[in-house]
Amino acid sequence: MLAVDVVPPAESSATLLLADLTDFGQTVECLAGADAVVHLAAIPAPRIRTEETTFRTNMLSTFNVFEAARLLGVGRVVWASSETILGLPFEREQPAYAPIDEEHPAYPESSYALAKLLSEELGRQLHRWTRTPYVALRFSNIMEPEEYARFPAYWDDPSARRWNLWGYVDARDVAQSCRLALEADVGAEHFIVAAADTVMNRPSRELMAELYPSVPYRPTAGDFDTLLSIRKARRLLGYEPRWSWREHITDT
Numbered sequence: 001m002l003a004v005d006v007v008p009p010a011e012s013s014a015t016l017l018l019a020d021l022t023d024f025g026q027t028v029e030c031l032a033g034a035d036a037v038v039h040l041a042a043i044p045a046p047r048i049r050t051e052e053t054t055f056r057t058n059m060l061s062t063f064n065v066f067e068a069a070r071l072l073g074v075g076r077v078v079w080a081s082s083e084t085i086l087g088l089p090f091e092r093e094q095p096a097y098a099p100i101d102e103e104h105p106a107y108p109e110s111s112y113a114l115a116k117l118l119s120e121e122l123g124r125q126l127h128r129w130t131r132t133p134y135v136a137l138r139f140s141n142i143m144e145p146e147e148y149a150r151f152p153a154y155w156d157d158p159s160a161r162r163w164n165l166w167g168y169v170d171a172r173d174v175a176q177s178c179r180l181a182l183e184a185d186v187g188a189e190h191f192i193v194a195a196a197d198t199v200m201n202r203p204s205r206e207l208m209a210e211l212y213p214s215v216p217y218r219p220t221a222g223d224f225d226t227l228l229s230i231r232k233a234r235r236l237l238g239y240e241p242r243w244s245w246r247e248h249i250t251d252t
Contacts, residue, residue: 004030005041021061027068034072038178039065039079045112055111062119066126066134074132078181081120081136081190083228084113089163097216098165098208101229102138102190120190127188135181136190140167140228142174148245155201162211165227166198170243180237189236194228196241 003014004021019026021041031037042058043049049057062079069077086100087093087107096105108114116138123134141164154161177193198204203223208215233239 002030002034021064022057024064024068027061027064028071031065031068031072031074034069034074036076036078036182037065037069037074038182039077041065042080043112047110051111055115058112058115059118062115063122066119066122069132070126070130076133076135076182077123078133078135078137078178079119079123081138082113082116083138083140083164083167083192083194084108084110085117085120085138086228088113090165094212095165095215097218098212099204099218099220099225099227099229100165100192102192102232124188131187133186134188135184135186136188137174137177137181138190138192139174139177140164140169140192140194142171143168143245144171145243145248148248151199151245151249152201154199158200158202158207158211161199162207166200166204166207167194167226167228168199168245169194170241172243173239173241176242177233177237177239180239184237186236191233191237191239192228192230193233193239194226194230194241195244196226196230197222197224197244197246198226199245200224 001014002017003012004017004019006020017030019030021027041061043054066077085106085108086104092109093107106117108117120136123136127134200207204225204227205219208217
């Protein structure tokens, strides 16, 4: 296993290669001999850089990885798309319905989200050319276990986390989804990857009624079920979230 980054991480269990994926030649050299690639490199969120820099960097690096994979005959591309495609933070447009699934309209609200949406289309077209799987994982707000301690601060004011329908995903489940996407019999597909529940200690139906009363809501079996549907990932990837903040915070 080879890890590639433009700066060295604090720690890595994999062999590390320093490279800039916005340079096509370096990208080709990095992927030479690879059977598959998991592409997570990007400016990781809106507003970290300027809109122009974010779009240019994320779009170019993704194109370079996708095109290098095509050129080299890499067997599979798995990559980090984003929940932001769906319209986060739902200020200009409210959700069309909830729970949101992969059929929900795309409402990109930043250059970051727009680059992710265009990259999904790039993957679909390259899959059409090559039949190589290009699997997009629309990760929710990724959390490490030590971050769960701040979740109770959200409970008194549900508007604080309304921006992504109170969604999150444990970093360990992100890793699980990447592994499953490397093995699944799929083509150019995109999947929402979230935890099975929300960050809140109130039922999802109450949250929707209070904060999004005009949005059509389809009740689910569990009181605290995620409002970012993971049914497709469960069905086609075999994804099943194993981690929840509820295992770390018991006073709910």
